Amino acid sequence: AQSVTQLGSHVSVSEGALVLLRCNYSSSVPPYLFWYVQYPNQGLQLLLKYTSAATLVKGINGFEAEFKKSETSFHLTKPSAHMSDAAEYFCAVSEGTGRRALTFGSGTRLQVQP
């Protein structure tokens, strides 16, 4: 069975600081991994996805994530936080065969301090 663990339900950074949101996955087959962002009162928007091509994946709004199989991790980073990055971020996994539905982590709320 697939699962995702996001370490830290709340992360607070200063504007301009590095953003690091952690995600570890568990999957019995090679996974597909996704990061979604949810702004207040909005739906889930895809930031980026890993689909077994390059291990370093670039997404929208300057975010990127690196797939590390040895660590079963897919952490999300951004070199310099902007106030507009404040939102909830969800890591999700989909197995490569069979089960199609996404399994989400519990989410990390990012606060950006001026």
Place this chain on the structure above:
Amino acid sequence: EPEVTQTPSHQVTQMGQEVILRCVPISNHLYFYWYRQILGQKVEFLVSFYNNEISEKSEIFDDQFSVERPDGSNFTLKIRSTKLEDSAMYFCASASDGGSSSPLHFGNGTRLTVT
């Protein structure tokens, strides 16, 4: 950019009543999903739908729930007799293909409050 649209944005209903949540997926998408998010909890998979039938459902999706694609554009989730614990944000999503690498496109959700 095409969007998934959901109506209403907020629905308040009394316990025991039936509710229908509506979604218009992206027009050329063929795979449809419902997820829910209870306040403060994870986004949870409910059901996936393809070719006019359910392809997968979770243990949450019991006999009180049903889905339908009544015409070429709408995709609905019906809860037959709502319970207090059905209060949640319900998200509809669609995808262009059924591959596990194909991202889901989500609507803005319907907040269901059962009183």
